[in-house]
Amino acid sequence: MSAQAVLFDLPGPKARRRQRIGTAVGAVLVLGLVGLGLWRLADNGQLDPARWAVLFDPAAGVPQALGEALLNTLYVAAVGMVAATVLGALLAVGRLSHHIWVRIPVTVVVEFFRAVPLLVLILFCLLFLPTVGLPMNPFRALALGLTLYNMAVLSEIFRAGILSVDKGQREAAMALGMRKTQVMTLVLLPQAVRRMLPVLVAQLVVLLKDSSLGFIVGYIELLRQARSLVEFFNFQFGNLYTFQLYVAAAVIYIVVNVALSQAAKVIERRTRSNAKTAAVAAPNDPTSTITPGAAGPV
Amino acid sequence: MQFISDNSDLLWSAFLTTLSLAVLSGLVALVLGTVLAAMRVSPVLPLRGLATFFVETFRNTPLTVVFFFLVFGIVQLDLQFPSRFTAAVAALGLYTAAFVCEAVRSGINAVPPGQAEAARALGLGFGQTLTTVVLPQAFRTVVPPLGNVWIALAKNTSIAAGFATTELTAALQRLTNSNGNQILLVFAVIVLAYLVITLPSAWAIRVIERKVAIIR
Numbered sequence: 001m002s003a004q005a006v007l008f009d010l011p012g013p014k015a016r017r018r019q020r021i022g023t024a025v026g027a028v029l030v031l032g033l034v035g036l037g038l039w040r041l042a043d044n045g046q047l048d049p050a051r052w053a054v055l056f057d058p059a060a061g062v063p064q065a066l067g068e069a070l071l072n073t074l075y076v077a078a079v080g081m082v083a084a085t086v087l088g089a090l091l092a093v094g095r096l097s098h099h100i101w102v103r104i105p106v107t108v109v110v111e112f113f114r115a116v117p118l119l120v121l122i123l124f125c126l127l128f129l130p131t132v133g134l135p136m137n138p139f140r141a142l143a144l145g146l147t148l149y150n151m152a153v154l155s156e157i158f159r160a161g162i163l164s165v166d167k168g169q170r171e172a173a174m175a176l177g178m179r180k181t182q183v184m185t186l187v188l189l190p191q192a193v194r195r196m197l198p199v200l201v202a203q204l205v206v207l208l209k210d211s212s213l214g215f216i217v218g219y220i221e222l223l224r225q226a227r228s229l230v231e232f233f234n235f236q237f238g239n240l241y242t243f244q245l246y247v248a249a250a251v252i253y254i255v256v257n258v259a260l261s262q263a264a265k266v267i268e269r270r271t272r273s274n275a276k277t278a279a280v281a282a283p284n285d286p287t288s289t290i291t292p293g294a295a296g297p298v
Numbered sequence: 299m300q301f302i303s304d305n306s307d308l309l310w311s312a313f314l315t316t317l318s319l320a321v322l323s324g325l326v327a328l329v330l331g332t333v334l335a336a337m338r339v340s341p342v343l344p345l346r347g348l349a350t351f352f353v354e355t356f357r358n359t360p361l362t363v364v365f366f367f368l369v370f371g372i373v374q375l376d377l378q379f380p381s382r383f384t385a386a387v388a389a390l391g392l393y394t395a396a397f398v399c400e401a402v403r404s405g406i407n408a409v410p411p412g413q414a415e416a417a418r419a420l421g422l423g424f425g426q427t428l429t430t431v432v433l434p435q436a437f438r439t440v441v442p443p444l445g446n447v448w449i450a451l452a453k454n455t456s457i458a459a460g461f462a463t464t465e466l467t468a469a470l471q472r473l474t475n476s477n478g479n480q481i482l483l484v485f486a487v488i489v490l491a492y493l494v495i496t497l498p499s500a501w502a503i504r505v506i507e508r509k510v511a512i513i514r
Contacts, residue, residue, distance in 0.1 A: 006414045007432065008341045008424040015341075023344045030348070040375045115496050116489050117456035119467055127474050128481045205358075212360035216460035223362060243374045250363045257358035 046243050054233075054241055055248050062229060062245070069225030070252055076139060076219065077208040080146035084207065085200075087147065088154030089193075093184055095159055113152035119213055121145040126217050138219035142211065150207050157199050161192030198268035205260045212253070222249045301477045302487060305469075312469035313491050319386055319465055320452045320495065326391030327451065328444075331398025336428055338403055349399070356396035361457050365389045369461050386458040394451045401443040405436030438510045445503030452495050466491050 011019060041047050054060050094106035113121070122145030129144075130136045165188050173183040193200070214221040220228070226249035233241045302309070337349035356364065368379065368389045379385035409432050417431040437444075459467035470488040474481050 006411045007339055007418075007427055009418060011341055019342050022342065026344060037375055044374055044376070046374055115493055117453040117467065117492055119456040119459065120470065120485070120488060120492070123467070123470065123474075124485050128485060131478075131481055209358075209360040212362040213457070215362050216457070223360075223366065243371065246366060246371055250359060250367065253360055253363055254355065254358050257360075258354065261354075261358060 041243075051241060051244050055244060065225055065229055066222070066248060066252065069220060069222045069249075070256075072219070072225075073208070073211050073214075073221040074256075076143050076146070076214065076221065077204075077211045079143045080150060080207050080211070081204050083143070083147040084150035084154055087151035089158050089189065091151060091155035092158035092162060093189075095155065096162060098180070110152045110155050113148050114156070116149075118145060118149045118210055119216065121149055122213060122217055138214065138217050141217055142214045142219045145213075146207055146210060149210075150203065153203055154200065157196050157203060158189075158192060161196035162188050164195060165191045194271065197271055198264055201260065201264035201267055205257055205264065208260065209253070209257060222252060225249075301473065301480060301484070305473060308464075308469055308472070309487065309491070312464055312466045313494075315383070315463065316452075316455050316465040316491070317495060319383070319390065319455045319458060319463070320448075323387045323390035323394060323455075324448055324451055326387065327394035327398045327447075330391065330395035332402055332433070334395060334399035335402035335406060336433075338399065339406055339428070341424055353396045353399050356393050357400070359393075361389070361393050361454055362460070364393050365457060365461050368392075382458075382462045386455075386461065386463045390451060390454060390458070394447060394454075397447045397450075398444065401440045401447055402433075402436060404443065405438075405440035406432055408439050409435045435512065438512050441503060441507045441510060445499070445507070448503075449496050449499055452499065453492065456492075 038047065045051070054062055055066075056063060058064065091106055091110055094102050095110060097103050097106070122141050125144045125148075126136055126138065126141035129141075162184075169187055169191065170183055173187040178186065211221055212223050215223040215227070218224065226245045230242050230245050233245075334349045334352060337345040338353070340346060365386070368385045369382065372378070379388065413431055413435065414427055417427040422431065455465055456467040458465055459471065462468075466488050470484060473484045473488075477484055
């Protein structure tokens, strides 16, 4: 249901007046809090334009360093996205296999990697794998950890997608004499991917956000770069640019992620308006109202 | 195996820290998230805007960055959390509240419109409609997504390790430093400790889901 229209009556003159008064009081409160915050910041000299100018000053090297760090972040996220998507699709198919000796090990792998915290996985790659002769650096550990964790999550998304394809599709393909592999790759997977695209993109946003864990294992991504810039400037000028640099890193993250989330929304709208899929997802189906970012990926 | 008995105190307290971190921030997130969801469907436009702003900001910020601000950033506002643990609870609670809000809101949307219409026809106001008719039904449908959020929260507590809270992952880092020859065992113990939290949760969620589900 469209909650806005159903949950309350249209406000009458009295209610509207009450709302206006409430809004005014609330606005004063919020503005007061924001103002208090700004005042404290200004009091500490944090709003001094010279302090913010350093963010855009190529001579200080800050824009280059942050740009490079953003590229590092995007690079490790891209590696993770591609690897996790491919492996996730394979695992999803494996988990639906008719052969029990494929299905059980794949299930164990998926459930295990889904249950372990991502940071523990990354630390495992970084600390344990070198002891068995696999050379590791923060980048590899981060990319591997992101891949292992997200391939398990994505495989569940793909599996749900494959299972949601109408069973007539499989039966029709079988009746046409296709082999099991052909049914999967030519008929089921394309439809599943299409239907799961919004959830898929939402999970990729999560992956991008999780790449900030590189901060803890020492990969020079945005947050770590901001931190090392802060340390560098602290050494030279004292505690001058700390706040500004962290705000800059946070804003870059938010902008990139909001852009990706918006892309996910656009894709979702396009898939919904597509006649083929719209016919399947009835508007009142509760599962279709649970939107991608809504609940699944955190 | 020697190191387990040697470090049983550290491991036990780390486990308790992780558990209390998850439970406390889970409660914060549940309350805050529900309030935010109510704000997002409320008749007052500014409330809707405020809640939407909050949710979009926290959903698109990495948890590490949220931690960063609550631990290092707010000092600039002359504020300070009494301990790193409270800062971690606040960071996890605020971040997770955004996801709880979205889950609850999807549940509110899944309640058939006739329920709210009937409530209004009986003369219930917005608050009454929401708290006595719509939310009780919404919560029943969102048990699985809320459960996912809870399990993700339990795993996300590991990030607090990077910010001087001695929970399981921090214990892991400390133990791998002191037991270089038994790294695999250390990891096994820590992963087991997380599974002790997540696996029973997953089971409990399934049970609750079956118990409270509304079959329409």
